[in-house]
Amino acid sequence: MSEFGRGSPQTLEFLRTRRSHPSVTMSAPGPDDAQLTDLLTIAARVPDHGKLAPWRFITYRAPQGERIGAFLSELYARKNGPLDEAQTDKERTRFTRAPVVVGVVSQAAEHPKIPIWEQQLSAGAVCMTLVSAAAAAGFASQWLTEWYAFDEEAGRYLGLQDGERFAGFIHIGTATQPPVERPRPDLSEITSNWTETD
DSSP states (O other), X not given: OOGGGSOOHHHHHHHHHOOOOOGGGEESOOOOHHHHHHHHHHHTXXXXXXXXXXXXXXXXXXXXXXXXXXXXXXXXXXXXXXXXXXXXXXXXXXXXXXXXXXXXXXXXXOOSSSOXXXXXXXXXXXXXXXXXXXXXXXXXXXXXXXXXXXXXXXXXXXXXOTTOEEEEEEEEEXXXXXXXXXXXXXXXXXXXXXXXXX
């Protein structure tokens, strides 16, 4: 059998057992600049109809997270009323839990040949590939959105330009505890064989 036909049992086992880690359980260290560049390079290797690269990255480091948290806390209170201590702490620490957060920005736009939906799916593939690459590199990782991913004012503060939206925020750090497995779908309930109908 040729080298290209052997497959990789280790990779399959990694994919079977990969698990996200809650960002609140992460600590330093995160990837350094060289490691992060490598992870983002891997993440960009996804299906991309038309080679549009309809996505980009914004990186946030924990020291910047304190300023971001202060802004998000004020914005959330302005839109939802006074916050109690627990909610204030939750908003203030959203970008400091993991040492590195990567915003994956979808730049999907009208195109004569490539549907917007396909461009958005490509951004989702970037998120999942980055989560998997980070885990394969030995880091804890989690893909989150939260309310600020969909808030126009928060989006501008976090770096969005006109017509863009966040596909997600990938939190990357070091695990402080084992991840907890969660129930997975029953394959028999989500799989069917196509049959022709009249």
